[in-house]
Amino acid sequence: xxxxxxxxxxxxxxxxxxxxxxxxxxxxxxxxxxxxxxxxxxxxxxxxxxxxxxxxxxxxxxxxxxxxxxxxxxxxxxxxxxxxxxxxxxxxxxxxxxxxxxxxxxxxxxxxxxxxxxxxxxxxxxxxxxxxxxxxxxxxxxxxxxxxxxxxxxxxxxxxxxxxxxxxxxxxxxxxxxxxxxxxxxxxxxxxxxxxxxxxxxxxxxxxxxxxxxxxxxxxxxxxxxxxxxxxxxxxxxxxxxxxxxxxxxxxxxxxxxxxxxxxxxxxxxxxxxxxxxxxxxxxxxxxxxxxxxxxxxxxxxxxxxxxxxxxxxxxxxxxxxxxxxxxxxxxxxxxxxxxxxxxxxxxxxxxxxxxxxxxxxxxxxxxxxxxxxxxxxxxxxxxxxxxxxxxxxxxxxxxxxxxxxxxxxxxxxxxxxxxxxxxxxxxxxxxxxxxxxxxxxxxxxxxxxxxxxxxxxxxxxxxxxxxxxxxxxxxxxxxxxxxxxxxxxxxxxxxxxxxxxxxxxxxxxxxxxxxxxxxxxxxxxxxxxxxxxxxxxxxxxxxxxxxxxxxxxxxxxxxxxxxxxxxxxxxxxxxxxxxxxxxxxxxxxxxxxxxxxxxxxxxxxxxxxxxxxxxxxxxxxxxxxxxxxxxxxxxxxxxxxxxxxxxxxxxxxxxxxxxxxxxxxxxxxxxxxxxxxxxxxxxxxxxxxxxxxxxxxxxxxxxxxxxxxxxxxxxxxxxxxxxxxxxxxxxxxxxxxxxxxxxxxxxxxxxxxxxxxxxxxxxxxxxxxxxxxxxxxxxxxxxxxxxxxxxxxxxxxxxxxxxxxxxxxxxxxxxxx
DNA sequence: TAATTCGCTAGACCGA
DNA sequence: TCGGTCTAGCGAA
Numbered sequence: 029x030x031x032x033x034x035x036x037x038x039x040x041x042x043x044x045x046x047x048x049x050x051x052x053x054x055x056x057x058x059x060x061x062x063x064x065x066x067x068x069x070x071x072x073x074x075x076x077x078x079x080x081x082x083x084x085x086x087x088x089x090x091x092x093x094x095x096x097x098x099x100x101x102x103x104x105x106x107x108x109x110x111x112x113x114x115x116x117x118x119x120x121x122x123x124x125x126x127x128x129x130x131x132x133x134x135x136x137x138x139x140x141x142x143x144x145x146x147x148x149x150x151x152x153x154x155x156x157x158x159x160x161x162x163x164x165x166x167x168x169x170x171x172x173x174x175x176x177x178x179x180x181x182x183x184x185x186x187x188x189x190x191x192x193x194x195x196x197x198x199x200x201x202x203x204x205x206x207x208x209x210x211x212x213x214x215x216x217x218x219x220x221x222x223x224x225x226x227x228x229x230x231x232x233x234x235x236x237x238x239x240x241x242x243x244x245x246x247x248x249x250x251x252x253x254x255x256x257x258x259x260x261x262x263x264x265x266x267x268x269x270x271x272x273x274x275x276x277x278x279x280x281x282x283x284x285x286x287x288x289x290x291x292x293x294x295x296x297x298x299x300x301x302x303x304x305x306x307x308x309x310x311x312x313x314x315x316x317x318x319x320x321x322x323x324x325x326x327x328x329x330x331x332x333x334x335x336x337x338x339x340x341x342x343x344x345x346x347x348x349x350x351x352x353x354x355x356x357x358x359x360x361x362x363x364x365x366x367x368x369x370x371x372x373x374x375x376x377x378x379x380x381x382x383x384x385x386x387x388x389x390x391x392x393x394x395x396x397x398x399x400x401x402x403x404x405x406x407x408x409x410x411x412x413x414x415x416x417x418x419x420x421x422x423x424x425x426x427x428x429x430x431x432x433x434x435x436x437x438x439x440x441x442x443x444x445x446x447x448x449x450x451x452x453x454x455x456x457x458x459x460x461x462x463x464x465x466x467x468x469x470x471x472x473x474x475x476x477x478x479x480x481x482x483x484x485x486x487x488x489x490x491x492x493x494x495x496x497x498x499x500x501x502x503x504x505x506x507x508x509x510x511x512x513x514x515x516x517x518x519x520x521x522x523x524x525x526x527x528x529x530x531x532x533x534x535x536x537x538x539x540x541x542x543x544x545x546x547x548x549x550x551x552x553x554x555x556x557x558x559x560x561x562x563x564x565x566x567x568x569x570x571x572x573x574x575x576x577x578x579x580x581x582x583x584x585x586x587x588x589x590x591x592x593x594x595x596x597x598x599x600x601x602x603x604x605x606x607x608x609x610x611x612x613x614x615x616x617x618x619x620x621x622x623x624x625x626x627x628x629x630x631x632x633x634x635x636x637x638x639x640x641x642x643x644x645x646x647x648x649x650x651x652x653x654x655x656x657x658x659x660x661x662x663x664x665x666x667x668x669x670x671x672x673x674x675x676x677x678x679x680x681x682x683x684x685x686x687x688x689x690x691x692x693x694x695x696x697x698x699x700x701x702x703x704x705x706x707x708x709x710x711x712x713x714x715x716x717x718x719x720x721x722x723x724x725x726x727x728x729x730x731x732x733x734x735x736x737x738x739x740x741x742x743x744x745x746x747x748x749x750x751x752x753x754x755x756x757x758x759x760x761x762x763x764x765x766x767x768x769x770x771x772x773x774x775x776x777x778x779x780x781x782x783x784x785x786x787x788x789x790x791x792x793x794x795x796x797x798x799x800x801x802x803x804x805x806x807x808x809x810x811x812x813x814x815x816x817x818x819x820x821x822x823x824x825x826x827x828x829x830x831x832x833x834x835x836x837x838x839x840x841x842x843x844x845x846x
Numbered sequence: 847t848a849a850t851t852c853g854c855t856a857g858a859c860c861g862a
Numbered sequence: 863t864c865g866g867t868c869t870a871g872c873g874a875a
């Protein structure tokens with residue numbers, strides 16, 4: 029065995045990192061690095077698992093005492109204990125261990141050790157600890173040296189190398205089709221896999237045991253399920269992928285494949301180290317990890333992205349996602365149809381295409397968001413596997429953890445359950461929302477504060493350690509309306525992070541403008557700035573989040589109190605300048621530009637406001653609108669104007685519809701479409717009479733009984749186990765009935781239902797769309813409970829009543845408008 | 847495993 | 863048949 033040394037000059041991309049035990053039972057980090065066409069494994073034994081203990085009294089005495097202790101059944105020892113200086117703690121000891129088992133044993137016992145006040149950073153997974161301490165970015169370039177010893181390569185020095193461009197990662201996806209009997213969901217214990225597809229940038233092939241057709245292009249016929257599984261595994265391994273993509277591989281494809289492979293004794297050696305995928309519980313779901321590579325479950329990713337708000341989906345099935353993202357129609361084959369196609373051989377080609385398209389679609393979704401995910405890997409210093417299954421809170425937390433590390437601070441612990449509960453009990457006041465002036469308004473300017481919450485945090489130096497400092501001048505100069513004040517003498521922890529993130533994002537956005545829209549460099553810049561946007565948008569939420577390590581109710585309440593005061597102050601200034609404030613919501617000013625004023629006056633006003641705002645707070649012009657409509661509330665309090673629902677139209681005829689049924693998934697399509705057309709008629713053409721005609725026409729259509737199902741579906745999410753519902757509404761009733769018919773519905777499923785004619789109450793009439801025959805719908809329900817409520821408040825702003833919509837010729841009752 | 851508060855509306859159910 | 867109270871879901875920011 030030769031031993032050789034290399035310079036730091038080795039380069040590659042860090043695909044995965046995990047921890048393992050070596051033959052001496054010592055913890056080692058395994059690094060999987062893409063070098064050329066290979067993923068190579070390196071080891072690092074240079075970092076020991078550790079955590080911190082804060083001593084009650086003298087750290088030195090405690091240190092000696094601890095070194096003499098042994099912990100747990102294995103009599104674990106502390107390898108090394110060191111006195112360390114930390115910015116935010118005294119008497120801190122760094123305790124190192126041989127492996128994570130020893131660490132775990134010690135941390136349990138030290139919880140109730142008299143001379144130890146607190147334990148810190150004891151729940152950071154070791155691989156993550158390593159990435160943090162070595163400042164490495166998963167999916168990023170690394171530069172390193174290594175030595176070979178006993179056939180294992182040990183890294184010496186390793187560091188993140190900033191390569192300008194993202195490499196071409198090897199990425200491929202697969203998908204399975206399974207046999208389904210009698211309309212039931214497949215069970216891996218008995219139902220075979222009948223088809224599998226694989227797709228990457230070069231090919232898209234289908235494996236099948238089907239005998240019905242031959243000679244299709246890129247179809248591989250296998251003699252048995254066993255042979256097919258082996259062929260799929262071979263294909264995946266031959267490709268040596270960095271990223272394996274699935275659509276719900278966590279919940280379905282991998283567990284299913286594993287079970288079937290087991291049946292035949294096929295080894296699912298998909299890991300870069302030849303290991304099998306490991307299935308772990310991840311909350312209510314599974315997460316499937318492939319060692320040495322990354323498993324990107326596009327379904328998990330889509331769910332994550334939809335929480336970042338920009339991706340708003342009615343349903344999460346792959347067809348809906350493709351339609352929403354790429355505007356393309358993908359044929360859906362229902363699992364009951366798969367069974368039929370399989371047995372009869374009729375439309376077998378369609379089944380093959382469906383299977384192939386599934387893989388292609390999953391791959392496409394993954395590729396679309398891979399740049400963003402990689403940026404999140406960089407920000408959070410977590411693997412693609414982890415970030416793609418994480419949350420906005422987790423990403424912000426990672427950033428704060430990273431900053432704590434860099435500034436030599438101890439990371440705060442996760443709060444105990446009792447504390448979480450206390451925090452939840454103590455809520456606080458949020459943003460200010462002004463009751464709008466209802467009616468049709470012309471000539472509007474909408475202003476908003478750029479990144480309001482972050483800029484308030486920065487400008488007022490809001491942070492836990494600057495809170496209520498001892499200086500009287502800080503108290504005088506920098507008191508929040510919520511009555512706390514913040515030190516102005518030194519930059520706070522929160523502010524320093526946000527300042528950097530905000531600055532970086534602005535630079536990226538400026539740089540973006542220099543690149544051709546849609547070009548690779550543009551897309552990469554876009555992903556970078558978008559990742560930062562996610563952080564900026566969720567930062568405040570994280571510090572107000574009860575389970576946050578960095579929770580501060582005082583800081584959160586100070587942020588909102590300042591924001592309320594700014595938005596109201598600017599409103600007063602606008603009124604003082606002769607504008608009419610129509611509406612405010614948190615960070616926005618809706619101004620009516622009076623006859624004697626112009627856009628230029630608005631610009632001047634904004635400039636004046638900005639010259640008076642502190643720090644990097646900034647008011648911006650969101651847009652000018654020729655018309656806008658605000659409506660009154662429904663039900664009780666009819667005269668009051670409704671907040672959070674309005675519609676605007678700009679000079680180019682572009683509509684902006686906010687809060688109305690049109691943007692909600694839990695309304696019937698026909699009601700939403702009609703509402704949009706009514707808004708359009710009223711705003712674009714100023715023609716309420718036309719709106720009336722549209723509604724009348726839809727009523728007649730509904731009455732005719734010929735409205736197709738797609739127009740009548742309402743989507744709602746099952747948010748908890750069906751048993752735990754106290755109130756059974758239409759969606760719960762429809763779900764219950766569907767389950768009785770053998771449909772599988774889990775928490776989180778989004779169901780589409782229709783109100784049929786059969787039954788008394790609305791709930792009784794509700795049925796899942798797939799069980800409803802064309803034409804079986806309750807026209808009265810759709811007219812009275814969907815169509816009319818969606819349009820009446822808009823039309824009534826013009827003096828019309830419900831009767832004008834329902835009756836034949838009757839015209840307006842007239843009350844002044846326009 | 848989990849970001850926040852503010853706000854609107856529906857449908858079930860109850861009692862007058 | 864009405865209004866009030868409750869649960870529930872979803873959207874705005």
